[in-house]
Amino acid sequence: MTDGVVMTVTGPVPASSLGVTNAHDHLFLRSPAMPGQEFEDIDRSTREVIDAASHGLRTVVEMTPIGLGRRPDLLRAVSSASGVAVIGATGYHRDTHYPAGHWVTDASVDLLAERIVADLEDGMHPADWTDDGAELDAARAGAIKAGASYHHVSERERRRLEAAAIGSRRTGAAILVHTEIGTAGHEIVDLLEACGVAAGRIILSHLDRNPDAELHAEIASRGVTLEYNTLGRTKYHPDSTVLDLIGEVVAAGHGDRIMLGCDLGRRDYFRAYGGGPGMAYLLTTFVPRLRGRIGDAATDAILVSNPARVYALAAPA
Numbered sequence: 001m002t003d004g005v006v007m008t009v010t011g012p013v014p015a016s017s018l019g020v021t022n023a024h025d026h027l028f029l030r031s032p033a034m035p036g037q038e039f040e041d042i043d044r045s046t047r048e049v050i051d052a053a054s055h056g057l058r059t060v061v062e063m064t065p066i067g068l069g070r071r072p073d074l075l076r077a078v079s080s081a082s083g084v085a086v087i088g089a090t091g092y093h094r095d096t097h098y099p100a101g102h103w104v105t106d107a108s109v110d111l112l113a114e115r116i117v118a119d120l121e122d123g124m125h126p127a128d129w130t131d132d133g134a135e136l137d138a139a140r141a142g143a144i145k146a147g148a149s150y151h152h153v154s155e156r157e158r159r160r161l162e163a164a165a166i167g168s169r170r171t172g173a174a175i176l177v178h179t180e181i182g183t184a185g186h187e188i189v190d191l192l193e194a195c196g197v198a199a200g201r202i203i204l205s206h207l208d209r210n211p212d213a214e215l216h217a218e219i220a221s222r223g224v225t226l227e228y229n230t231l232g233r234t235k236y237h238p239d240s241t242v243l244d245l246i247g248e249v250v251a252a253g254h255g256d257r258i259m260l261g262c263d264l265g266r267r268d269y270f271r272a273y274g275g276g277p278g279m280a281y282l283l284t285t286f287v288p289r290l291r292g293r294i295g296d297a298a299t300d301a302i303l304v305s306n307p308a309r310v311y312a313l314a315a316p317a
């Protein structure tokens with residue numbers, strides 16, 4: 001087990017203490033790209049986490065980035081109320097989530113990077129720099145979010161990836177990149193590696209939207225971590241597709257490069273808001289089937305030791 005340190009919203013903890021980890025999720029979010037789907041109710045988010053915790057969840061990585069309704073104060077409150085560790089994020093999403101005129105849209109790489117580093121080292125900005133007078137939250141971010149578009153990285157997304165690379169090199173934090181429908185994986189990794197980021201610091205998210213085991217094995221063999229989160233997302237494909245995919249990637253020798261999350265990015269996905277599949281689904285419904293497919297050791301690597309290794313802060317490069 002890793003003996004590194006992970007930064008949670010309530011402070012640094014040994015990576016070996018994370019336990020079963022939901023490697024990509026959201027507790028608070030608001031995006032102009034998803035009107036009517038915002039979720040900002042602390043009681044409901046706390047209920048969702050407590051329900052998942054009753055089935056064994058110990059850590060949630062909350063990947064809401066700058067400009068999408070991050071709430072570091074509420075992340076601390078949910079963590080305290082539920083007993084579940086929460087890792088908060090800094091960084092930026094893909095273009096579609098920033099309205100015209102948002103400061104993120106035209107910011108320089110230097111400014112984008114400076115704010116990522118501030119979130120990681122000093123404390124998360126409570127208003128995402130829309131209020132210069134606000135005091136930094138006590139919570140420090142523990143991971144960096146970035147995003148790319150469908151089959152391409154736009155010019156603005158490239159700048160944000162460069163800023164994420166600077167933040168990661170300076171602090172050792174991992175970068176989780178939103179891929180659009182699982183595309184542009186190699187291109188994103190090429191770009192980050194050209195910026196000096198080690199493959200072990202890179203996580204590609206939503207790759208299972210394109211459940212192509214050969215492609216995933218290729219990306220994993222570069223040393224990149226694959227994060228899957230379409231379990232229970234039946235509108236895309238049945239869970240059997242994700243189970244087949246994991247089975248194939250594990251059989252190809254890359255069981256150490258897979259993590260799972262729920263990515264409840266819309267209010268409709270929360271049980272606590274009257275929707276589904278909900279955060280507990282990972283452990284109540286998907287993981288029992290996964291254990292049946294690949295066994296306990298490979299399942300525990302995906303749920304426990306892989307996230308502990310990836311989210312542990314590396315030595316600054």
Ligand SMILES: [Zn+2]
Pocket residue numbers: 024025026063263265
């Ligand atoms: Zn997400």
